[in-house]
Amino acid sequence: MARRTDAAPSFFPAVKGLIVSPAIPITQAINLGTEKRMPLKSGKHEQSESLIINEVQLLLAEKRTSLAAMRTGIAVFALPLSVLSVLIATSKYYDILDVIHLAIPVFVLCGGLVVLGVYLTHRSVSRIRRFDDLIHEIKQQNHRVNRIVN
Numbered sequence: 504m505a506r507r508t509d510a511a512p513s514f515f516p517a518v519k520g521l522i523v524s525p526a527i528p529i530t531q532a533i534n535l536g537t538e539k540r541m542p543l544k545s546g547k548h549e550q551s552e553s554l555i556i557n558e559v560q561l562l563l564a565e566k567r568t569s570l571a572a573m574r575t576g577i578a579v580f581a582l583p584l585s586v587l588s589v590l591i592a593t594s595k596y597y598d599i600l601d602v603i604h605l606a607i608p609v610f611v612l613c614g615g616l617v618v619l620g621v622y623l624t625h626r627s628v629s630r631i632r633r634f635d636d637l638i639h640e641i642k643q644q645n646h647r648v649n650r651i652v653n
């Protein structure tokens with residue numbers, strides 16, 4: 504059906520080796536790379552089970568997102584600690600009263616980063632617990648999902 508040509512068509516002058524097939528309509532050519540779909544089961548039970556599994560997958564994806572936010576919160580929380588440890592380690596090279604005009608903004612920024620890190624971490628932990636509770640409820644209602652998720 505499809506044949507390989509060494510000469511490029513006129514609308515692609517720089518492309519060589521393009522697969523050209525007049526027998527395949529453009530809609531089929533676009534759909535060639537799509538996934539094969541499973542046939543839908545006729546029973547209501549199979550469709551609802553599929554919907555429940557999709558819901559669990561969505562909750563697990565949200566949990567993964569919350570874990571990423573928690574990782575970010577921990578990193579944001581650790582940054583001011585690193586800055587302060589460097590300032591303490593190098594404190595013998597300066598007098599704090601001489602650089603107070605620089606130290607105050609640094610301390611305010613570090614305080615803000617600590618607050619942001621604690622907020623992100625706390626919010627992530629609470630969301631993860633909520634998602635775990637929702638998944639646990641779904642597992643209690645559907646024993647097949649309980650077997651799949653565990």
